[in-house]
Amino acid sequence: MSETVLRAGAPARPALALAGAEPPAVRLTRVSKWFDDGGRRRTVLDDISLTLGRGEFLCVLGASGCGKSTLLNLVADLDRPSAGVIEVPGGRRAALMFQDHALFPWLTAGRNVELALRLRGVPRRERPEEARRLLDLVRLKDAYGRRVHELSGGMRQRVALARALAQDADVLLMDEPFAALDAITRDVLHEELTRIWSENRLSVVFVTHNVREAVRLGQRVVLLSSRPGRVVREWTARPGTSEAALTDRVTEALREEIRRHGRR
Numbered sequence: 001m002s003e004t005v006l007r008a009g010a011p012a013r014p015a016l017a018l019a020g021a022e023p024p025a026v027r028l029t030r031v032s033k034w035f036d037d038g039g040r041r042r043t044v045l046d047d048i049s050l051t052l053g054r055g056e057f058l059c060v061l062g063a064s065g066c067g068k069s070t071l072l073n074l075v076a077d078l079d080r081p082s083a084g085v086i087e088v089p090g091g092r093r094a095a096l097m098f099q100d101h102a103l104f105p106w107l108t109a110g111r112n113v114e115l116a117l118r119l120r121g122v123p124r125r126e127r128p129e130e131a132r133r134l135l136d137l138v139r140l141k142d143a144y145g146r147r148v149h150e151l152s153g154g155m156r157q158r159v160a161l162a163r164a165l166a167q168d169a170d171v172l173l174m175d176e177p178f179a180a181l182d183a184i185t186r187d188v189l190h191e192e193l194t195r196i197w198s199e200n201r202l203s204v205v206f207v208t209h210n211v212r213e214a215v216r217l218g219q220r221v222v223l224l225s226s227r228p229g230r231v232v233r234e235w236t237a238r239p240g241t242s243e244a245a246l247t248d249r250v251t252e253a254l255r256e257e258i259r260r261h262g263r264r
């Protein structure tokens with residue numbers, strides 16, 4: 001029986017799971033987040049209700065500053081909601097991956113991954129083999145003994161992905177992980193991530209302000225408004241949907257949101 005982690009801001013009633021239905025990987029019920037801005041309340045996220053199904057790939061799209069990273073931080077339990085409830089029914093922590101790889105540069109790729117295994121409680125003798133398996137998964141088997149500073153930007157992000165996977169978390173939270181990479185490397189990593197996601201039935205929340213990336217990767221794309229961040233639109237990729245046509249529709253909605261924001 002898996003435990004449900006409940007993280008509540010102000011009291012709120014979590015949505016009830018349907019009898020017999022598989023619980024979601026993450027559920028946000030009426031989540032808001034505000035910060036104190038010189039004595040004034042500044043609402044960054046307002047009344048967000050979202051569900052991430054098990055094995056689902058959800059992309060959260062929005063203009064810069066709309067609260068995407070704040071949302072991930074709440075799900076990762078790095079911060080608390082001001083109101084609403086976040087449920088992670090699997091009970092295990094979420095793994096985070098950022099734009100900046102945040103690897104230890106003086107350690108080898110293998111040691112960086114082993115560190116995450118150690119924090120997870122994997123016995124020392126099992127760590128090297130598991131680290132090699134994870135590096136193989138991100139197609140970096142030969143990088144085990146290489147130091148981070150010897151690796152390209154794309155290779156570092158692969159190591160960061162292997163390290164995130166080493167946490168064996170229920171949910172993988174990705175905060176614009178490929179934003180700093182060139183277009184060709186990003187394309188390759190999109191393919192790799194899609195392969196790893198489908199082979200390992202990962203539950204992923206991927207935030208980006210790149211529409212093409214969101215449409216390409218996500219089974220579902222959620223658009224957040226700016227100041228405050230609210231869910232304004234949602235698209236589900238269906239078989240036969242043209243990626244280009246969906247990209248056009250989502251781009252138009254994002255532009256409209258940015259224009260609307262500018263008028264306020």
Ligand SMILES: Nc1ncnc2c1ncn2[C@@H]1O[C@H](COP(=O)(O)OP(=O)(O)OP(=O)(O)O)[C@@H](O)[C@H]1O
Nearest residue numbers: 035036044062063064065066067068069070071209
């Ligand atoms: N700890 C904090 N205290 C006060 N304000 C904060 C805090 N954390 C975030 N904010 C504010 O919340 C807003 C949303 O920030 P956030 O980083 O979540 O946006 P974002 O959509 O991820 O932006 P970007 O795409 O540029 O990374 C910003 O205006 C930011 O200044």
